[in-house]
Amino acid sequence: MTKRIPHDEVSTEITAPPEAVYALISDVTRMGEWSPECVRAVWVRGATGPVVGARFKAWNKGGRGPAWFNWPVVTAAEPGREFAFNRSGPAIGSYTWRYVLTPTAxxxxxxxxxxxDKLLGPVMTWLTEKWTGSPDRDADLRRGMTTTLARLKGAAEAA
Known part of the structure; x- marks a missing residue:
């Protein structure tokens, strides 16, 4: 079982203004277009868009195992600057996912x-490795972030 890391990040340059990129990434209903693991997301509990405190339901599928879902909550929603959400719960740890947008030339x-904020425990880490068929979940997450940003870049630059 691989020891988990508490932080990782990936960056890319996109030839589109920060406001346009933010509009794409903060529309969680489109996350299935960018992410190789989050296949679908919908706003829930009356939420209709990205505001701090809004919740959404996200369905994930990784590797060969079963799909799962979680209920993230938006923790940052600053148009053109930052979009973030946290997903946490019993036995699944607490992870904050963040997209920071910096204007360039x-x-x-x-x-x-x-x-x-709280890593997966050893039992859930083991189960996740079995479900995904991967012995290195953090490497999977890094590949997923790289893929997500490449797909986001393609959509933003095509618009």
Whole structure:
């Protein structure tokens, strides 16, 4: 079983203004277009968009195992600057996913990161490794962030 890391991040340059990139990434209903693991998300409990405190339901699928879902809550929603959410719960740890947007001369530098406020416990880490078929969940998350940003870049630059 691999020891988990509490933080990782990936960045890319996108030739589009920060406000346009923010509009794409903060629309969680489109997350399935960008993420290789989060296949679907919908706003819940009366939420209709990205505001601090809004909740959404996210369905994930990784590797060969079963799909799962969680109920993230938006923790930062600053148009053109930052979008973040936290997903936590019994036995699943507490992870904050963040997208920071920095204006550049040609568009936007986007940094996607995660911070584990509370890492998965050993039993859930083992189960996750079995479900995904991967012995290194953190490497999976890094690949997922790289893929997410590449797909986001393609959509933003095509618009």
């Amino acid at each position: 040609t568009g936007t530098r986007v940094t996607e990161s995660f911070d584990a």
